[in-house]
Amino acid sequence: MTQEMERNLDYLQNSLVRAGFGDIYHEQLKKDMAAGKPVIEFPWSGPEQSPGAKDYILLRPNIVESEDRPGFYIFTGIAATKFINEKPEISVTIPHYKMTGMTAAQAVTVLSGGTVLHTEGEDSNKRAKQYFSAIDFKKPVKEGEQHALVRVAAKSFDLPRLLSNERYMGREEEKAEILLNVQNGLKADVTLQKTDEHGRYPKVSLQLGLVENKTQDTYELALKVLDRSGNELRQHVQQPKAAVEMKTTLKLQTQKKPEGLPGSTLSLAGAGEPGGRTRRQNTPKV
Structure with a gap:
């Protein structure tokens, strides 16, 4: 690898740790970047769950080669799929931008019906912007339609x-x-x-x-x-002080089982916890 690729690799590995995946994807990331793969196909992973559980959520990071910078890779978001009775029911991609965006644990919480405070993007002063976000599951959707992600600026509350x-x-x-x-x-x-x-x-x-x-x-x-x-x-x-329903490119819809889903899955390493710590009591139950 060139020095620029080494810096890119280090940045991406730190981004994965920040997002709550620990180092479980580090070796594959280094190998696939060196091989010049345009899309890195990571295996799915998921939070700890009870043995034999039929309802759970699986996640994986999306990392692709930049279209206008060959050899340079970008962490674009987190893909997540919610399973009900062992069948995939909902798929969502959580956007990620320059180490901002929901963590893996927050993505699980939102898919489980929760509301989270998270960073996403930067303002004109290069400071991270914060939002309260949730999915409005009460609004009915037809097959293939997208659910709405409700985002309100944290400064409004x-x-x-x-x-x-x-x-x-x-x-x-x-x-x-x-x-x-x-x-x-x-x-x-x-x-x-x-x-x-x-x-x-x-x-x-x-x-x-x-x-x-x-x-x-x-x-x-x-x-x-x-x-x-x-x-x-x-x-x-x-x-809210300035009530606005924010628009987003988040895609959430019913879909078939994700391709490449392994029979056994990895466990998230310290999802959402500083220092890579895993806290059982903070793992949302689906």
Whole structure:
């Protein structure tokens, strides 16, 4: 490899780590780049799942050779397929641009119906832009039609203010972990400060959601309060400062089983965790 190709390889490997794939694709990436393959066909991988599970999500990175720069490769996004009863039901490609975009773990969360806060692209000052994103599964689609990805700029909301609607216990570092889980679309378990009618401190879960405002045809950010069984107790809604449903090139549609899907799959290495750590409790269940 030339020095330029070595730099390109190093950048792509770091991008894969950032996206949550660890180093599971590093050797194949180096080999296929050296061979000059125009498209690198990675095997599918997926989060940890229970043995014999029939509902799961598989992912793989999309890396292709640049059309106008032979020998230079680009990480364009993450392909993901959701299986229901072991049959592929939904396929989606999550865009990736210069180490920004959803991580593999966030892609799983969105396909599982969650709402995540993520970076995507840069503003005029080269700072990463942030969005709250979710898929609106309530809107019906016909075979082959695309589902809508709802994206609202994070600056349109005040997340700390929304969270302040529920007063919960915890040290500063514990509340930082709660905020991180909520931003990643996960359920954050908390103990409320105010006692219930029985004098107990309720244990609930907090989770974000984007709720359509039918009167304005826009989306609001909601904080859902759930009991530990997953039943919704109440919901706090915050209207955006500048409500806009963002358009995207995200493609999501029903499709047949992906080509090249192996019988056994790799496990994601530390998806979405800094330092490549894997946290079982943060793995979304499908």
